[in-house]
Amino acid sequence: MKIALFATCIVDAMYPRVAQATVEILERLGHEVVFPAGQACCGQMHVNSGYLREALPVVENHVRTFEAGFDSGEFDVAVAPSGSCVASVKHQHAMVADWAVEHGMKGADSTLARRADAVGARTYELAQLLTDVLGVTDAAAQLGSYLPGTITYHPSCHGMRLLHLGDRQRGLLASVEGLDVLDLPDADQCCGFGGTFSIKNADVSSAMLADKVANICGTGAGACAGGDASCLMHIGGGLSRERRTTPSGRPVRTVHLAEVLASTRESPLMFDGELALAGTPGGAR
Amino acid sequence: MTAVSLGIPAVPPRGFGNISELEPFPKYAKRELGNAQQRRNLTHATHTIRDKRLKVVSELPDWEALRDAGSAIKTEAMERLPELLAQFEEQFTARGGTVHWARDAAEANRIVEELIRAAGPDETGPDENSGATEVVKVKSMATQEIGLNEYLEERGIAAFETDLAELIVQLGHDKPSHILVPAIHKNRTEIRDIFLREMPGVDPDLTDEPRRLAMAARAHLRAKFLSARVAISGANFGIAETGTLGVVESEGNGRMCLTLPETLITVMGIEKVLPRAEDLGVFMQLLPRSSTGERMNPYTSLWTGVTPGDGPQNVHVVILDNGRTRALADRHGRSALHCIRCSACMNVCPVYERAGGHAYGSTYPGPIGAILSPLLTGIEAEENKSLPYASSLCGACFDACPVKINIPEILVHLRGEDVEERRSKPGARRLPSQFDLAMTGASWAMSDGARMGLLERGLPLGKAAAGRYGVISKLPGIGAGWTQSRDIPAPPAESFRQQWKKRDGSRPATDRPATEGESK
Ligand code: SF4
Numbered sequence: 052m053k054i055a056l057f058a059t060c061i062v063d064a065m066y067p068r069v070a071q072a073t074v075e076i077l078e079r080l081g082h083e084v085v086f087p088a089g090q091a092c093c094g095q096m097h098v099n100s101g102y103l104r105e106a107l108p109v110v111e112n113h114v115r116t117f118e119a120g121f122d123s124g125e126f127d128v129a130v131a132p133s134g135s136c137v138a139s140v141k142h143q144h145a146m147v148a149d150w151a152v153e154h155g156m157k158g159a160d161s162t163l164a165r166r167a168d169a170v171g172a173r174t175y176e177l178a179q180l181l182t183d184v185l186g187v188t189d190a191a192a193q194l195g196s197y198l199p200g201t202i203t204y205h206p207s208c209h210g211m212r213l214l215h216l217g218d219r220q221r222g223l224l225a226s227v228e229g230l231d232v233l234d235l236p237d238a239d240q241c242c243g244f245g246g247t248f249s250i251k252n253a254d255v256s257s258a259m260l261a262d263k264v265a266n267i268c269g270t271g272a273g274a275c276a277g278g279d280a281s282c283l284m285h286i287g288g289g290l291s292r293e294r295r296t297t298p299s300g301r302p303v304r305t306v307h308l309a310e311v312l313a314s315t316r317e318s319p320l321m322f323d324g325e326l327a328l329a330g331t332p333g334g335a336r
Numbered sequence: 337m338t339a340v341s342l343g344i345p346a347v348p349p350r351g352f353g354n355i356s357e358l359e360p361f362p363k364y365a366k367r368e369l370g371n372a373q374q375r376r377n378l379t380h381a382t383h384t385i386r387d388k389r390l391k392v393v394s395e396l397p398d399w400e401a402l403r404d405a406g407s408a409i410k411t412e413a414m415e416r417l418p419e420l421l422a423q424f425e426e427q428f429t430a431r432g433g434t435v436h437w438a439r440d441a442a443e444a445n446r447i448v449e450e451l452i453r454a455a456g457p458d459e460t461g462p463d464e465n466s467g468a469t470e471v472v473k474v475k476s477m478a479t480q481e482i483g484l485n486e487y488l489e490e491r492g493i494a495a496f497e498t499d500l501a502e503l504i505v506q507l508g509h510d511k512p513s514h515i516l517v518p519a520i521h522k523n524r525t526e527i528r529d530i531f532l533r534e535m536p537g538v539d540p541d542l543t544d545e546p547r548r549l550a551m552a553a554r555a556h557l558r559a560k561f562l563s564a565r566v567a568i569s570g571a572n573f574g575i576a577e578t579g580t581l582g583v584v585e586s587e588g589n590g591r592m593c594l595t596l597p598e599t600l601i602t603v604m605g606i607e608k609v610l611p612r613a614e615d616l617g618v619f620m621q622l623l624p625r626s627s628t629g630e631r632m633n634p635y636t637s638l639w640t641g642v643t644p645g646d647g648p649q650n651v652h653v654v655i656l657d658n659g660r661t662r663a664l665a666d667r668h669g670r671s672a673l674h675c676i677r678c679s680a681c682m683n684v685c686p687v688y689e690r691a692g693g694h695a696y697g698s699t700y701p702g703p704i705g706a707i708l709s710p711l712l713t714g715i716e717a718e719e720n721k722s723l724p725y726a727s728s729l730c731g732a733c734f735d736a737c738p739v740k741i742n743i744p745e746i747l748v749h750l751r752g753e754d755v756e757e758r759r760s761k762p763g764a765r766r767l768p769s770q771f772d773l774a775m776t777g778a779s780w781a782m783s784d785g786a787r788m789g790l791l792e793r794g795l796p797l798g799k800a801a802a803g804r805y806g807v808i809s810k811l812p813g814i815g816a817g818w819t820q821s822r823d824i825p826a827p828p829a830e831s832f833r834q835q836w837k838k839r840d841g842s843r844p845a846t847d848r849p850a851t852e853g854e855s856k
Contacts, residue, residue: 058832060782064792065825067832086836088789092782097775099729101751105779112783146745150752212731241686245728247771252726253817254366258690259728260821288822291807 060092072313089116095139134210191228199229200328207279244285273328353441357697365691388629410674427579431641441482474590475499476570513693567593600648626678659712681733703733724750792831802826
């Protein structure tokens with residue numbers, strides 16, 4: 052299958068390793084990955100902040116870029132390693148298009164909403180694509196995923212509630228060889244990021260983050276995994292500020308689902324030259 | 337029949353009642369966050385109700401179908417509102433009740449006061465002509481909204497709340513902070529202290545044991561039930577088909593008010609009307625499970641007009657607009673009027689849990705309050721502007737709402753309205769804020785892959801700024817809120833786009849998919 056990677060703005064600019072890992076997994080399964088260079092951002096930040104006027108060109112760009120590839124057969128589906136960006140593509144793009152028409156914006160295109168829905172229908176979140184389309188249920192067997200250690204998992208709100216990912220992400224993590232997934236208390240609680248919410252309501256957001264960080268550290272896991280780079284940046288930012296460490300003294304980190312799945316015996320996930328997770332069996336080093 | 341003034345969306349005049357917040361949410365929230373005791377009380381209470389709700393909801397295999405049914409009935413009621421209200425008036429009047437119409441809080445308060453005065457003196461009044469000076473009240477959101485208690489108090493009429501939690505709030509000279517559990521921010525010890533301080537003749541050895549507290553309240557209220565000649569209630573439902581009003585409650589105190597006094601005055605929002613009696617079948621399953629986590633509601637009172645010789649003989653209903661037609665006229669927001677005030681959304685809301693109900697500065701706190709207050713009184717009102725932003729859009733409220741109100745989507749629309757409204761203001765206010773500028777810049781960069789690529793060449797600068805520890809821990813301007821409690825990792829030396837280009841370039845040309853918009 053030919054798969055377009057929608058890296059999302061934050062992964063592209065801040066976490067290229069997450070995009071690399073996504074490509075790695077898909078290629079390992081024998082699929083061809085395409086990176087449509089016209090892509091930029093899903094526009095979620097603009098939409099969620101109420102800047103719908105500014106969101107329109109961002110949405111238009113995304114729809115234009117991906118529909119061209121679908122139409123020309125350059126790729127069959129699109130995938131993004133981010134639940135919230137996929138939710139935005141699926142649920143917000145048509146809304147922005149309608150809004151623009153309703154508000155008589157210059158250049159508003161009455162066909163955009165329909166086109167956006169068509170692009171949205173062929174766009175998948177990574178775990179969704181892996182399990183529903185590509186039939187991956189056992190990461191160790193099908194992807195060779197290997198990462199010794201303990202991890203806990205935070206299901207991000209938009210993946211959980213807007214995309215109904217259920218336990219797809221967690222299931223994939225649990226099937227990685229050597230990996231122990233520890234239950235996160237109040238896992239379904241928002242980490243407090245919410246895009247510009249973390250800036251406009253910084254105090255409430257910080258209070259939410261503090262609880263999330265405490266719950267993660269309470270599990271004793273070496274890292275917190277998730278499927279949304281923005282939430283992980285938020286949680287990771289809190290862990291870093293509080294200088295949280297595991298019982299063995301290593302910093303508690305956040306890792307993206309794609310990075311975990313891409314980790315293999317031959318080339319395991321490393322941080323600062325060390326194996327990513329704490330408490331790992333000695334042989335793995 | 338009185339004309340129904342629907343279809344004329346109007347913002348209620350300011351300064352009456354308790355809808356609009358008085359200071360920006362972030363500011364109030366910050367203060368409330370500092371109250372450690374309150375936060376503990378709230379976390380404990382919301383988590384308890386949350387778990388109970390989840391348990392009883394999961395017992396029903398047809399829960400989703402019930403939610404759909406509830407939502408459909410409400411949609412129908414809103415579509416047929418003028419007709420249903422007229423039918424309700426006709427039926428209510430035919431059965432001996434009197435219907436009054438109030439456009440806003442001021443009108444509703446005045447009507448209620450006149451009805452109380454007309455009810456004649458009670459034993460506690462200063463003279464024969466003063467009318468009743470004490471009334472008992474069934475817990476009601478509508479009367480909270482219009483500020484009825486405060487209005488009556490200024491005019492020498494004491495309105496006694498009979499719901500235990502409302503009583504605690506009233507005795508504590510406090511404001512409710514939750515629509516179902518108004519005293520949720522107080523714990524038992526704090527309640528005992530309020531009773532000891534404020535309840536005349538209370539046992540000085542009162543402990544904070546729930547049973548003892550309830551008994552003290554009961555003794556206090558019993559005297560009021562027996563002497564009051566007028567009762568005031570809200571309504572959970574008004575059935576158009578039969579002219580029936582309904583109140584659901586957990587304690588039975590409301591039932592005392594609804595049956596003992598001679599005069600009963602109900603204040604009901606126009607959106608409470610349901611087409612048919614059988615519709616109750618849906619809501620009586622949805623409401624108790626969503627609100628208190630109970631399978632069945634303990635006390636359900638329904639009354640239809642006057643029954644000679646039994647119960648109140650003067651039965652009135654004040655049908656209240658107070659901004660509701662304005663909300664109804666909002667295409668994206670109108671479903672907020674479907675709300676049955678179950679409070680499930682606030683019990684699951686992570687923002688409400690931390691900031692508390694007072695931070696919303698309105699009778700309606702939590703997620704529903706964040707949309708309802710601006711919808712009722714207008715986003716133009718300075719005090720309302722910060723409410724739609726008081727959410728991380730996590731979606732827990734939408735998931736919990738028994739009538740499927742898409743609160744996050746309405747929040748986004750209201751934010752859009754706010755931004756547009758600020759843009760359209762003349763004069764100095766049109767100067768773009770730092771935030772506006774950031775959004776415009778980001779829109780320019782993020783609507784074109786080549787521009788993004790160009791900007792990403794600046795990533796090494798960010799990496800340099802992060803310095804030795806590999807994190808950025810202080811951002812200027814609007815970013816300062818972020819770095820208040822979290823670091824930003826050092827950006828990578830190269831974006832994925834740049835990496836991909838190299839890799840793509842090293843592949844044989846035939847193998848290389850043509851990509852659109854690539855700057856070669
Ligand atoms: S919005 Fe929904 S969940 Fe919230 S109080 Fe109203 S009916 Fe209940």
